[in-house]
Amino acid sequence: MPMLPLDGVSLHCDTRGDGAPVLLLHGLGSSGRDWELVTPRLAAGHRVIVPDARGHGRSETPSGPYGVPLFTRDIAALCDALGLTRVHVVGLSMGGMMGFQLAVDRPDLVRSLVIVNSGPELKARTLRRKFAFALRLLVLRFLGPMGMAKMLAPRxxxxxxxxxxxxxxxxxxxxxxxxxxxxxxxxxxxxxxxERVKDIACPVLVLHSERDYTPLSEKQAYVALLRDARLQVLSDSGHAAPLDQPEQLAEAVEGFLREVEGAAPATRLPA
Structure with a gap:
């Protein structure tokens, strides 16, 4: 089932393993290959679903504006088409943004959430961040994706x-x-x-790489807003943790999933 037709787009999607479903969401300008060093370990005990977002990887590239809500609607439709419920969602960077959007829009679908080097917003609230956003758009306009790749690769x-x-x-x-x-x-x-993350009721694990673009303090600030969340640091790692620290990341995710799956449901006392 490499290509799955949905409403307005066909997404490429790889699946591997059996068990409780784990959805792996990739970063901007990348594809499900972000997770190829992590998937085999997670698939030993879970059904791992790895899609490419629209306009990425081997999925179709429809015209029109893109954005996190649209990418997320596609992923929700993919889960519905596959008959998936109570999914463990793991998202890197843009994939983490999609994970947050999915958790607030479709809480029925998300059993747990792992956020890797991401957050619940991407707004330019400082001059430094405004400059970084403007620079990225200028590089893309005048140098294209290869210019952006040459700028990001050494970082x-x-x-x-x-x-x-x-x-x-x-x-x-x-x-x-x-x-x-x-x-x-x-x-x-x-x-x-x-402003909606306070409503997320599922367990959340936030993973922060020591050399990530955004500081640990930003993750600590939004973790404090979540009902059931904790933060863990990945040592000797940059933004693309699934590639530079796949074993460390997989171990953190596996431990978290074991906790979530082993938690007994709350017993309702008789009235």
Whole structure:
């Protein structure tokens, strides 16, 4: 079932393993390949579903504006088409944004949520953040996806021994459809569900890499707003944790899933 036709788009989706469903959501300009070093371990005890968002990877690239709500509606429709309920959702960067949107829009669907180097909004609240957003749009406009890939690769993987991972960024992010990538980027800027996260009732694990773009304090601030959440730091890791620390990340996710699945439902006392 590599391609699944939905309303207005067909999404590429890989599945592997058996058991409780785990949905892995990738980052901007990437694809489900973000998770290829993590999937085998998670699939040993779960049914792992790895889609490509519209305009990404091997999914279709329809015209029109993109954005987190639209990407998330596609993923919800995919889950419904597959008959999935009570899904463990794990999202990296843009995928984490989609995870938050899914948790507030379809709480019936989300059993637990793992957020990797992401947050519940992407707003330019400081001059530094405004400059970073403007720079990204300028790079995409004048240098295209390959220019963006060349800028991001050494930030994502700065170590000398990470040359293959830097090349991977050029080979994947750098070969995006330029128009779709610009539309996806614009669709993320200004997005927020921050005021709605207090309503998320499922357990949440937030993973922060030591070298992530955003500081630990930003994650701590929104974790404090969630009902049932904790934060864990991934050591010696950058933004793309599933690639530079796949074992450490998989171990954290597996431990969290064991806790969620082992938790006994609350017993209702007789009136």
């Amino acid at each position: 994502l993987f700065p170590k000398p021994e990470q040359a293959e991972l830097r090349q991977r960024v050029l080979d994947t992010l750098g070969h995006n459809d330029a128009d779709a990538y610009r539309r996806a980027t614009r669709g993320l800027l200004g997005w927020s569900v921050l």
